Amino acid sequence: MNEDKESVVCPGVYAGFVSDGLIAWYRENKRDLPWRNTGDPYKIWISEIILQQTRVDQGLDYYSRFVSRFPDVFELAGAEEDEVLKYWQGLGYYSRARNLHASAKMIVEEYNGKFPEKYEDILHLKGVGEYTAAAIISFAWNRPYPTVDGNVFRFLSRLLAIEVPIDTGTGKKLFTETAGILMDEKQPGLFNQAMMEFGALQCVPVSPDCNNCPFVFKCMAYIARSVNLLPVKQGKTKVEDRYLYYFHIKQGGETYLEKRKGKGVWYNLYEFPVIESGSPLEFMELRMHPRFQEIFGDIKEPKFRLVLENKKHILSHRRLFASFYEVTVDADFLCQTLSGASDSLIRIPENTIDTYPTHRLMEIYLEGSFYS
Numbered sequence: 001m002n003e004d005k006e007s008v009v010c011p012g013v014y015a016g017f018v019s020d021g022l023i024a025w026y027r028e029n030k031r032d033l034p035w036r037n038t039g040d041p042y043k044i045w046i047s048e049i050i051l052q053q054t055r056v057d058q059g060l061d062y063y064s065r066f067v068s069r070f071p072d073v074f075e076l077a078g079a080e081e082d083e084v085l086k087y088w089q090g091l092g093y094y095s096r097a098r099n100l101h102a103s104a105k106m107i108v109e110e111y112n113g114k115f116p117e118k119y120e121d122i123l124h125l126k127g128v129g130e131y132t133a134a135a136i137i138s139f140a141w142n143r144p145y146p147t148v149d150g151n152v153f154r155f156l157s158r159l160l161a162i163e164v165p166i167d168t169g170t171g172k173k174l175f176t177e178t179a180g181i182l183m184d185e186k187q188p189g190l191f192n193q194a195m196m197e198f199g200a201l202q203c204v205p206v207s208p209d210c211n212n213c214p215f216v217f218k219c220m221a222y223i224a225r226s227v228n229l230l231p232v233k234q235g236k237t238k239v240e241d242r243y244l245y246y247f248h249i250k251q252g253g254e255t256y257l258e259k260r261k262g263k264g265v266w267y268n269l270y271e272f273p274v275i276e277s278g279s280p281l282e283f284m285e286l287r288m289h290p291r292f293q294e295i296f297g298d299i300k301e302p303k304f305r306l307v308l309e310n311k312k313h314i315l316s317h318r319r320l321f322a323s324f325y326e327v328t329v330d331a332d333f334l335c336q337t338l339s340g341a342s343d344s345l346i347r348i349p350e351n352t353i354d355t356y357p358t359h360r361l362m363e364i365y366l367e368g369s370f371y372s
């Protein structure tokens with residue numbers, strides 16, 4: 001396919017036909033989702049952040065629990081970050097929860113708790129990009145900002161046979177402009193919802209239901225038999241392998257957790273002390289690692305038991321391989337060697353571990369009945 005090829009059809013020709021068709025289809029087929037029954041920008045914001053990287057069916061329970069515990073921006077702003085992360089646990093991409101929390105504080109401090117109504121101000125909130133800002137402002141205040149998510153890219157690329165890659169600046173600009181031209185200006189919020197829902201339920205990635213599609217006779221990709229070739233993507237991000245070696249230290253009824261530092265997606269979540277590497281490490285190599293010395297000092301006769309080996313876990317840009325060692329240590333010795341190893345290390349009763357927000361790999365280990 002020619003990567004620079006725009007549609008041969010001017011989208012303006014399709015404007016009324018497409019918006020009427022989408023809205024009629026939406027009224028018949030839409031899913032009843034809780035965030036569609038509210039005009040509260042706070043709740044719409046929460047739902048959109050959850051749905052950024054989570055499927056609707058998975059996000060539903062999280063949304064209900066989250067808005068039930070934090071029903072408004074004041075409740076969210078006043079909560080401890082650990083509690084917010086705990087409510088997010090299992091959803092992944094934890095920067096979303098941290099950004100929600102930080103933005104809630106900002107709304108309280110800078111806007112007296114009133115959700116900003118200007119597009120530029122909404123865009124200024126942490127974790128809010130152009131799509132999310134457009135969704136909030138069009139759903140809450142019915143303002144004409146097009147929402148172009150993956151479903152919309154797919155539908156428009158097929159309807160108009162647009163071959164410009166969707167993961168390029170040119171592609172994003174073109175598709176946003178196209179959605180704006182097609183938009184029903186009297187009901188932009190409804191139009192946006194309808195187009196996204198159509199892409200999610202009807203014009204799906206594999207085997208779309210073209211035979212029952214209201215646009216089948218005008219769909220350029222269907223006519224050209226290129227439905228399966230659209231949308232076009234330029235390329236995938238390089239995925240890096242990382243090897244994680246966790247130490248579940250057992251000291252009577254207690255264990256140790258560390259709050260993760262740095263800028264990664266698991267920032268501020270709790271996990272067992274860990275050694276990370278860009279390549280696999282044998283146990284002897286682990287013992288020689290400077291971090292091992294930092295954690296265990298010159299421990300003489302440690303009892304290490306490999307409980308879980310090379311558990312694979314995929315993140316958007318990383319392939320993780322995690323191993324978990326259970327380590328039984330002498331009480332006095334542990335106190336001496338671990339003190340000062342890390343200012344984020346905490347010693348806790350094992351039966352309280354569930355109260356700390358953690359990430360999926362730790363959950364897998366803890367759920368695996370290795371833990372008692």
Ligand code: SF4
Nearest residue numbers: 203208210213216219
């Ligand atoms: S005809 Fe098929 S490909 Fe074209 S818009 Fe409808 S469902 Fe999508």
